Amino acid sequence: MIARTNMITRLFTFAAMLVGIGQVGAQNLVALPKAALKQSDTPEKIELGKKLYFDPRLSATGTVSCNSCHNLMEGGDDGRATSMGVNGLTGPRNAPTVWNAVFQASQFWDGRAVTLEEQAKGPMVADVEMGMLGHDQVISRIKDIAGYTNDFQIAFKNDDAVTIENAVEAIAAFERTLITPNSALDRYLDGDEHAMSETQIRGMELFESIGCTECHSGPALNGWDIGSDAEFVEFPRFDTSPFVQAYDLATDLGRSQATGDNTDDHLFKTPTLRNVTLTAPYLHNGRVSSLAETCRLMASTQLDVELTDREADDLTSFMSALEGEFPEMTFPRLPSRSGESVIQAKVGSAINDQS
Missing domain, CATH: 1.10.760.10 (Cytochrome c-like domain)
Incomplete structure (x- = not known):
């Protein structure tokens, strides 16, 4: 089944190239907004x-x-x-x-x-x-x-x-x-065809063709859009994947622990992929330290696709195009209470420690 799925994937990608769909991976992706403040955010x-x-x-x-x-x-x-x-x-x-x-x-x-x-x-x-x-x-x-x-x-x-x-x-x-706007992907989506490398574009096309954008679409690559309702995705979807046991993916029941409804078992929010290269380790349990391994795991558990080493590298390269520009930030001076802490000391312990 996995081999057949990979063959279909490659045929789809090749066909897209033949008909000139050079940016197939961008059709479900949107540039990140540059502002998100409410009017009341003074x-x-x-x-x-x-x-x-x-x-x-x-x-x-x-x-x-x-x-x-x-x-x-x-x-x-x-x-x-x-x-x-x-x-x-x-x-x-x-x-x-x-x-x-x-x-x-x-x-x-x-x-x-x-x-x-x-x-x-x-x-x-x-x-x-x-x-x-x-x-x-x-x-x-x-x-x-x-x-x-x-x-x-x-x-x-x-x-x-x-x-x-x-x-x-x-x-x-x-x-x-x-x-964090103005990533290489954002600039590419805004018309700068040189903003992304060939490897990143190839990874983006693969990201689309194997079905990653079923969940990871929109400006934050998490399925979100303005006014959209919260959606949750079954994880893992294919529980026969060897990654399920290797990384203990079935123990956490996900959303049902919050709702008390067992029909919500193994449902999780789709996380953003923006700056994902900077947020290792990965997944809800933090068990996976490598982004390339996470790409292999997600392809296997969610899409029943076995990635080649080159495909995993291409997807990881595409992820690097999601690193945006971080705003300049100064640390605040926190107000203090003159001459006295607001954190109560454990006086009894302090006395005992001195004896």
Whole structure:
């Protein structure tokens, strides 16, 4: 079956070349938008959101910020198989990139949050992430820092502005600035036929011809389009693939763990492929360290196609054309409480340690 599928793939590609469809791989791809802000995303709100994003004091131990797991100095993830939260605890899933997260219809691998605002609430009170006991504790800590109270009042033009709803609205406003346009693919789609190499174009054509764009289409290569509803894809689709057992792909039940509906077993959100060369390791469990191996795995488990080494290399080359331009960013100065920490020390432990 695999050999027959590969033969059909090659015939399709060859036929496309004969009839002059030199950009067959671009028909389901769209250039990434260069802006995604809402009208309500003021500079003051964005700057407040940046401060909150980088502030580890929103975690129980004062050690974990949003940036800890979604590092903006790199690929928007943390380079780990699964992320480490407070007290060295680790979660079950790989951290998705936050770059271009605005261009998707749901957040988290299982889509349990619809908006960026809703997503920002979750990690603060997750015991293996930021570990706060509740959002009231988050807001109480923010209110203990006078500089933050002032920032909230300026951003939201309200004296009683320090609320969890406003906090996550500010974080989401900042995250809407985290887009990476002008990749080689974007320039190619905009008419610059020299923006991509021959290998990248060959990889793009293969990406289209074997069916990758069934899921990875649109500007973020995740099936998203403006106004589209969240969609979820069965993974793995072909459970007889040898990759399923090799990388433990069947253990995590995906979306059903969020919905409680067993008809959602093994359904996952399609991740963006933008900057995918920078976000290893791969998949929801972070088990695959190589992008070429991930291409082989996805072709096998989702399309029942066995890639040759050259095809895997071509697809990987195409992925390199998805690296966009990262915006210049300055780190914020975080407000502090003069002469006193907002993180309560464990006094009893400190005394015992000195004895």
